[in-house]
Amino acid sequence: MLFDSSIQTEPDYCHERELLARGARVVAGVDEAGRGPLAGPVVVSAVVLDANAIPPGLNDSKKLTEEQRELLFQQVIDTALAVSVVVAPPSIILSHNIRGATLWGMAQAACSLGIRPDRVLIDGRDVPMGLPCDGLALIGGDGRSVSIAAASIVAKVTRDRMCRIMDCDAPGFGFAGHKGYSTPQHMQALVQNGPCRHHREEFAPVAEAWARVRVAVA
Secondary structure (H helix, E strand, O other): OEEOOOOOOOOEOHHHHHHHHOOOOOEEEEEEEOOOOOEOOEEEEEEEOOOOOOOOOOOOHHHOOHHHHHHHHHHHHHHOOEEEEEEEOHHHHHHHHHHHHHHHHHHHHHHOOOOOOOEEEEEOOOOOOOOOOEEEEEOOHHHOEHHHHHHHHHHHHHHHHHHHHHHHHOOOOOHHHHOOOOOHHHHHHHHHHOOOOOEOOOOHHHHHHHHHHHHHHO
């Protein structure tokens, strides 16, 4: 099921409250981070907020500073009724494609909460198969639902931390800074060094870099 409405300036608890009024007992929000980069995993989080302890300032993670995200991440972890995180590494992205890997991660995150949700609010247009209950897609959901916003923050902070680990493992690429996105620095490093194990093989710039490496060693 897909919901769309006028653009909101800040997310709220209205969608969750409406579902609870219709009989749902547990409503989860689900969002991802990292669909666009050339390297690193897609990270998906599912969050069930406590309606009586919603951290103030929850919003689309892209609208927050790193400091704000880190603070809200900890507040969500401390106050939410349930939080799960699922990582889809480059191998899953290769086998499922980026859309399929994201949907796979969303279903896995919803199923891994520890408490079974009655409804799941999904950021985007697609409701993944394999959810433990009915899902509702919200276009721009991280700016409309605080549950989805909380999930977006958890996913984003988790992925950024993983990118710092990737940077230690493959220091020639600058992953800690650009987080795997196709910045000029990253593209230059990809040409100079060739891809590393954190790169997504099917993404065009990475595939082209692999082709250059194969020609060079042929």
